[in-house]
Amino acid sequence: MNGANSVDGANGLTVTGLTVRFAGLTALDGVSFTVAPGTVHALIGPNGAGKSTCFNVLSGVYRAAAGSVRFGGGELTGLAPHRIAALGVARTFQNIALSGRQTVEDNLMLGRHRLTRAGFASAGLRLPRARREDARHRARVREIARFVGVDEHLGAPAGTLPYGAQKRVELARALAMEPSLLLLDEPVAGMDGGERRRMAEVVLAARADLDMTVLLVEHDMGMVMRLADRVTVLDFGRRIADGPPGEVQRDPAVVRAYLGGAAARGTAESDAHDAHDAHDSAEGGKGGEPG
Protein backbone atom coordinates (compact mmCIF):
# COMPACT_ATOMS: atom_id res chain seq x y z
CA MET A 1 0.00 0.00 0.00
CA ASN A 2 1.29 3.44 -0.78
CA GLY A 3 -0.15 5.20 2.23
CA ALA A 4 -0.95 8.45 0.46
CA ASN A 5 -4.72 8.50 0.87
CA SER A 6 -5.30 12.19 1.30
CA VAL A 7 -6.60 13.52 4.60
CA ASP A 8 -6.56 17.12 3.43
CA GLY A 9 -8.88 19.60 5.01
CA ALA A 10 -8.60 18.56 8.65
CA ASN A 11 -5.49 18.42 10.83
CA GLY A 12 -4.21 15.47 8.85
CA LEU A 13 -0.83 15.11 7.21
CA THR A 14 -0.24 13.56 3.80
CA VAL A 15 3.34 12.85 2.77
CA THR A 16 3.73 11.73 -0.83
CA GLY A 17 6.86 10.54 -2.65
CA LEU A 18 9.21 12.47 -0.37
CA THR A 19 12.81 12.32 -1.60
CA VAL A 20 15.84 13.98 0.01
CA ARG A 21 19.42 13.64 -1.24
CA PHE A 22 22.72 14.66 0.34
CA ALA A 23 25.67 14.65 -2.08
CA GLY A 24 25.09 11.21 -3.55
CA LEU A 25 23.26 9.73 -0.55
CA THR A 26 19.50 9.31 -0.84
CA ALA A 27 18.32 9.85 2.75
CA LEU A 28 14.63 9.59 1.81
CA ASP A 29 13.55 7.74 -1.28
CA GLY A 30 9.95 8.35 -2.37
CA VAL A 31 8.46 7.99 1.11
CA SER A 32 4.67 8.23 1.46
CA PHE A 33 2.47 7.99 4.52
CA THR A 34 -0.69 9.50 5.92
CA VAL A 35 -1.33 10.69 9.45
CA ALA A 36 -5.04 10.78 10.22
CA PRO A 37 -6.36 13.80 12.16
CA GLY A 38 -6.38 13.35 15.93
CA THR A 39 -4.14 10.27 15.94
CA VAL A 40 -0.68 9.46 17.28
CA HIS A 41 1.48 8.19 14.42
CA ALA A 42 5.00 6.82 14.96
CA LEU A 43 7.86 6.97 12.48
CA ILE A 44 10.40 4.30 13.36
CA GLY A 45 13.43 2.56 11.86
CA PRO A 46 17.04 1.67 12.59
CA ASN A 47 19.74 4.34 12.92
CA GLY A 48 20.23 6.29 9.71
CA ALA A 49 16.84 5.20 8.29
CA GLY A 50 15.83 8.80 7.51
CA LYS A 51 13.50 9.67 10.41
CA SER A 52 15.21 12.94 11.42
CA THR A 53 15.54 13.90 7.76
CA CYS A 54 11.80 13.46 7.39
CA PHE A 55 11.14 15.64 10.47
CA ASN A 56 13.51 18.25 9.11
CA VAL A 57 11.55 18.42 5.86
CA LEU A 58 8.21 18.57 7.69
CA SER A 59 9.42 21.48 9.83
CA GLY A 60 11.05 23.33 6.92
CA VAL A 61 14.71 22.83 7.94
CA TYR A 62 15.54 20.70 4.87
CA ARG A 63 14.20 21.05 1.36
CA ALA A 64 12.95 17.95 -0.45
CA ALA A 65 14.30 17.10 -3.90
CA ALA A 66 10.87 15.71 -4.78
CA GLY A 67 7.51 14.94 -3.25
CA SER A 68 4.88 16.75 -1.31
CA VAL A 69 3.81 17.34 2.29
CA ARG A 70 0.24 18.51 2.71
CA PHE A 71 -1.19 19.58 6.03
CA GLY A 72 -4.68 20.85 6.69
CA GLY A 73 -5.26 21.33 2.96
CA GLY A 74 -2.06 23.33 2.27
CA GLU A 75 1.35 22.45 0.88
CA LEU A 76 4.24 22.67 3.38
CA THR A 77 7.18 21.81 1.15
CA GLY A 78 9.32 24.82 0.37
CA LEU A 79 7.95 26.94 3.23
CA ALA A 80 10.36 28.46 5.75
CA PRO A 81 10.26 27.03 9.31
CA HIS A 82 8.47 30.10 10.75
CA ARG A 83 5.75 29.88 8.07
CA ILE A 84 5.22 26.20 8.89
CA ALA A 85 5.07 27.02 12.61
CA ALA A 86 2.51 29.73 11.83
CA LEU A 87 0.31 27.07 10.23
CA GLY A 88 0.16 25.24 13.57
CA VAL A 89 3.04 22.76 13.33
CA ALA A 90 5.18 22.58 16.49
CA ARG A 91 8.26 20.47 17.05
CA THR A 92 10.43 19.20 19.89
CA PHE A 93 14.05 18.19 19.34
CA GLN A 94 16.04 15.00 19.98
CA ASN A 95 18.46 17.06 22.08
CA ILE A 96 17.01 19.60 24.46
CA ALA A 97 16.81 23.01 22.76
CA LEU A 98 15.61 25.23 25.60
CA SER A 99 17.07 28.56 26.56
CA GLY A 100 18.81 27.32 29.72
CA ARG A 101 19.27 30.68 31.45
CA GLN A 102 15.70 31.82 30.97
CA THR A 103 12.97 30.71 33.32
CA VAL A 104 10.61 27.93 32.35
CA GLU A 105 7.85 30.54 32.14
CA ASP A 106 9.85 32.67 29.70
CA ASN A 107 10.68 29.61 27.60
CA LEU A 108 6.98 28.82 27.39
CA MET A 109 6.14 32.45 26.59
CA LEU A 110 8.56 32.20 23.64
CA GLY A 111 6.39 29.36 22.39
CA ARG A 112 3.42 31.75 22.34
CA HIS A 113 5.20 34.28 20.18
CA ARG A 114 3.23 33.45 17.04
CA LEU A 115 -0.03 34.01 18.93
CA THR A 116 0.93 37.45 20.21
CA ARG A 117 -1.06 40.23 18.57
CA ALA A 118 0.17 43.36 20.35
CA GLY A 119 3.36 44.38 18.54
CA PHE A 120 6.72 44.91 20.16
CA ALA A 121 6.19 48.68 20.31
CA SER A 122 2.97 48.54 22.33
CA ALA A 123 4.40 45.74 24.52
CA GLY A 124 7.52 47.84 25.15
CA LEU A 125 5.40 50.86 26.10
CA ARG A 126 3.33 48.63 28.41
CA LEU A 127 0.10 49.83 26.85
CA PRO A 128 -3.02 48.43 28.59
CA ARG A 129 -3.94 46.23 25.65
CA ALA A 130 -0.44 44.71 25.62
CA ARG A 131 -0.56 44.22 29.40
CA ARG A 132 -3.89 42.43 29.19
CA GLU A 133 -2.64 40.24 26.40
CA ASP A 134 0.53 39.41 28.33
CA ALA A 135 -1.54 38.41 31.38
CA ARG A 136 -3.77 36.21 29.23
CA HIS A 137 -0.74 34.42 27.73
CA ARG A 138 0.88 33.95 31.14
CA ALA A 139 -2.33 32.41 32.48
CA ARG A 140 -2.43 29.97 29.56
CA VAL A 141 1.26 29.16 30.04
CA ARG A 142 0.53 28.27 33.68
CA GLU A 143 -2.32 26.00 32.55
CA ILE A 144 -0.08 24.22 30.05
CA ALA A 145 2.72 23.87 32.63
CA ARG A 146 0.20 22.24 34.97
CA PHE A 147 -1.05 19.96 32.19
CA VAL A 148 2.52 18.74 31.55
CA GLY A 149 3.45 18.67 35.26
CA VAL A 150 6.14 21.36 35.30
CA ASP A 151 4.20 24.19 36.99
CA GLU A 152 6.30 23.93 40.17
CA HIS A 153 9.35 24.89 38.04
CA LEU A 154 7.89 27.97 36.29
CA GLY A 155 10.21 30.43 38.05
CA ALA A 156 13.38 28.35 37.71
CA PRO A 157 15.99 28.77 34.95
CA ALA A 158 15.24 25.90 32.55
CA GLY A 159 18.87 24.75 32.53
CA THR A 160 18.82 23.99 36.25
CA LEU A 161 16.05 21.38 36.03
CA PRO A 162 16.62 17.62 36.03
CA TYR A 163 16.83 16.11 32.54
CA GLY A 164 13.35 14.53 32.55
CA ALA A 165 11.74 17.81 33.63
CA GLN A 166 13.59 19.68 30.85
CA LYS A 167 12.19 17.22 28.30
CA ARG A 168 8.71 17.94 29.63
CA VAL A 169 9.33 21.70 29.47
CA GLU A 170 10.26 21.21 25.80
CA LEU A 171 6.94 19.51 25.25
CA ALA A 172 5.16 22.29 27.17
CA ARG A 173 6.84 24.92 25.00
CA ALA A 174 5.64 23.13 21.86
CA LEU A 175 2.12 22.91 23.35
CA ALA A 176 2.27 26.61 24.21
CA MET A 177 2.18 27.25 20.45
CA GLU A 178 -1.32 25.69 20.46
CA PRO A 179 -0.33 23.49 17.52
CA SER A 180 -2.68 21.30 15.56
CA LEU A 181 0.23 19.04 14.51
CA LEU A 182 2.89 18.14 17.07
CA LEU A 183 6.18 16.62 15.89
CA LEU A 184 7.94 14.83 18.75
CA ASP A 185 11.56 13.81 18.12
CA GLU A 186 12.48 11.07 20.62
CA PRO A 187 10.46 12.49 23.51
CA VAL A 188 11.64 9.89 26.05
CA ALA A 189 15.29 9.49 24.99
CA GLY A 190 17.50 9.29 28.09
CA MET A 191 14.56 9.09 30.53
CA ASP A 192 14.08 6.45 33.20
CA GLY A 193 11.05 4.16 33.33
CA GLY A 194 8.91 6.40 35.54
CA GLU A 195 9.61 9.49 33.44
CA ARG A 196 8.81 7.57 30.26
CA ARG A 197 5.44 6.49 31.60
CA ARG A 198 4.67 10.05 32.68
CA MET A 199 5.59 11.41 29.26
CA ALA A 200 3.39 8.79 27.59
CA GLU A 201 0.45 9.90 29.73
CA VAL A 202 1.00 13.54 28.78
CA VAL A 203 1.17 12.73 25.05
CA LEU A 204 -2.05 10.71 25.23
CA ALA A 205 -3.74 13.49 27.21
CA ALA A 206 -2.59 16.06 24.62
CA ARG A 207 -4.19 14.02 21.85
CA ALA A 208 -7.41 13.52 23.80
CA ASP A 209 -7.83 16.93 25.45
CA LEU A 210 -6.12 19.32 23.04
CA ASP A 211 -7.47 17.87 19.80
CA MET A 212 -4.04 17.39 18.33
CA THR A 213 -2.44 15.20 15.69
CA VAL A 214 0.92 13.80 16.85
CA LEU A 215 3.80 12.44 14.75
CA LEU A 216 6.45 10.77 16.85
CA VAL A 217 9.99 9.51 16.18
CA GLU A 218 10.95 7.11 18.94
CA HIS A 219 13.40 4.26 19.49
CA ASP A 220 11.64 2.93 22.58
CA MET A 221 9.38 0.26 21.11
CA GLY A 222 7.41 -0.04 24.34
CA MET A 223 6.46 3.63 23.97
CA VAL A 224 5.60 3.18 20.30
CA MET A 225 3.37 0.20 21.02
CA ARG A 226 1.68 2.01 23.88
CA LEU A 227 1.13 5.34 22.13
CA ALA A 228 0.82 4.90 18.40
CA ASP A 229 -2.41 4.33 16.51
CA ARG A 230 -0.35 3.63 13.41
CA VAL A 231 3.31 3.11 12.59
CA THR A 232 5.40 3.83 9.49
CA VAL A 233 8.75 2.01 9.31
CA LEU A 234 11.70 3.36 7.33
CA ASP A 235 14.94 1.59 6.45
CA PHE A 236 17.70 3.11 4.29
CA GLY A 237 15.36 5.93 3.32
CA ARG A 238 12.55 3.70 2.12
CA ARG A 239 9.23 2.83 3.64
CA ILE A 240 9.29 -0.88 4.44
CA ALA A 241 6.07 -1.17 6.46
CA ASP A 242 3.03 0.85 7.47
CA GLY A 243 0.11 -0.20 9.63
CA PRO A 244 -1.22 -0.69 13.15
CA PRO A 245 1.56 -1.31 15.73
CA GLY A 246 0.59 -4.94 16.38
CA GLU A 247 0.83 -5.75 12.67
CA VAL A 248 4.05 -3.85 12.05
CA GLN A 249 5.91 -5.49 14.95
CA ARG A 250 5.31 -8.92 13.41
CA ASP A 251 6.28 -7.83 9.89
CA PRO A 252 9.27 -9.95 8.78
CA ALA A 253 10.77 -6.99 6.84
CA VAL A 254 10.76 -4.92 10.01
CA VAL A 255 12.35 -7.61 12.17
CA ARG A 256 14.95 -8.17 9.43
CA ALA A 257 15.75 -4.45 9.19
CA TYR A 258 16.49 -4.19 12.90
CA LEU A 259 18.55 -7.40 12.97
CA GLY A 260 20.31 -6.44 9.72
CA GLY A 261 21.47 -3.16 11.23
CA ALA A 262 23.10 -5.05 14.08
CA ALA A 263 24.82 -7.53 11.76
CA ALA A 264 26.20 -4.77 9.53
CA ARG A 265 27.90 -3.07 12.46
CA GLY A 266 29.46 -6.39 13.34
CA THR A 267 30.65 -5.99 16.93
CA ALA A 268 29.48 -8.50 19.47
CA GLU A 269 28.33 -5.70 21.72
CA SER A 270 26.20 -3.88 19.16
CA ASP A 271 24.83 -7.18 17.90
CA ALA A 272 23.62 -8.01 21.36
CA HIS A 273 22.27 -4.52 21.89
CA ASP A 274 20.41 -4.25 18.60
CA ALA A 275 19.18 -7.82 18.70
CA HIS A 276 17.70 -6.82 22.04
CA ASP A 277 16.00 -3.82 20.38
CA ALA A 278 14.72 -6.00 17.57
CA HIS A 279 13.41 -8.47 20.08
CA ASP A 280 11.68 -5.62 21.87
CA SER A 281 10.16 -4.48 18.60
CA ALA A 282 8.97 -7.99 17.87
CA GLU A 283 7.55 -8.47 21.33
CA GLY A 284 6.34 -4.94 21.97
CA GLY A 285 8.52 -4.90 25.05
CA LYS A 286 10.33 -2.03 26.62
CA GLY A 287 13.82 -0.84 25.85
CA GLY A 288 15.79 0.46 22.92
CA GLU A 289 18.39 3.11 23.50
CA PRO A 290 18.23 6.47 21.76
CA GLY A 291 20.22 6.35 18.58
Ligand SMILES: Nc1ncnc2c1ncn2[C@@H]1O[C@H](COP(=O)(O)OP(=O)(O)OP(=O)(O)O)[C@@H](O)[C@H]1O
Ligand atom coordinates in the same frame (compact mmCIF):
# COMPACT_ATOMS: atom_id res chain seq x y z
N1 LIG B 1 22.82 17.16 6.75
C1 LIG B 1 23.20 15.98 6.28
N2 LIG B 1 24.21 15.88 5.40
C2 LIG B 1 24.60 14.68 4.91
N3 LIG B 1 24.01 13.50 5.23
C3 LIG B 1 23.00 13.54 6.11
C4 LIG B 1 22.53 14.76 6.68
N4 LIG B 1 21.49 14.49 7.53
C5 LIG B 1 21.34 13.16 7.48
N5 LIG B 1 22.23 12.59 6.64
C6 LIG B 1 22.33 11.16 6.30
O1 LIG B 1 21.05 10.74 5.90
C7 LIG B 1 20.76 9.43 6.38
C8 LIG B 1 19.51 9.48 7.24
O2 LIG B 1 19.83 10.15 8.45
P1 LIG B 1 18.75 10.52 9.55
O3 LIG B 1 19.46 11.32 10.60
O4 LIG B 1 17.57 11.10 8.92
O5 LIG B 1 18.39 9.08 10.14
P2 LIG B 1 17.57 8.70 11.45
O6 LIG B 1 16.63 7.63 11.05
O7 LIG B 1 17.01 9.92 12.06
O8 LIG B 1 18.73 8.10 12.38
P3 LIG B 1 18.88 8.11 13.99
O9 LIG B 1 17.90 7.12 14.51
O10 LIG B 1 20.29 7.64 14.17
O11 LIG B 1 18.65 9.52 14.48
C9 LIG B 1 22.00 8.98 7.15
O12 LIG B 1 22.79 8.21 6.27
C10 LIG B 1 22.68 10.29 7.50
O13 LIG B 1 24.07 10.11 7.63
